[in-house]
Amino acid sequence: MSTLLIISHAPSPNTRRLNKAVAIGARHESIEGVIVDLRSPFETNAEHVLDADAIILGTTENFGYMNGALKDFFERIYYPCLEKTEGLPYALFVKGGLDGTGARISVEKIVGGLRWKAVQEPLVMTGDFQETWLEPLSDLGMAMAAGLEAGIF
């Protein structure tokens, strides 16, 4: 069995919907052999990362950066995972109020240091919640799980 870890702090009803859409796609009935573990950054430690075969990161943009929950996660796992998770496939989704660029760049800098490998384009959503975001999010989750199942990553 492979493990797909989805790490995303969801501080609002809208962001909980985004997380759910990613997890629904990743848990698609056609995909077998992949354990999908959706958890808050606060509940995630280095062992979870070391045990994961791929990761989806989700964050809101706060103060032009990733949210504090995800930053706290990276601060705890960075050195325990450095040199042990090089090449780990990951994808990213960002929800901003007006922008999401700062959050995207801040995550990309840290995963660049860890040498994780982006296997999907980041999804960046801004402004009022749109139903049209749900399908691409679900597709993102499904593509990551299907890629693991097929041994593509």
Ligand SMILES: Cc1cc2nc3c(=O)[nH]c(=O)nc-3n(C[C@H](O)[C@H](O)[C@H](O)COP(=O)(O)O)c2cc1C
């Ligand atoms: C403390 C705080 C700082 C924020 N800073 C930014 C920011 O710098 N840029 C931005 O686009 N949105 C910012 N936001 C808005 C959040 O990204 C937004 O609340 C989040 O995406 C959740 O969206 P929702 O209200 O649709 O659930 C901030 C929100 C909070 C609570």
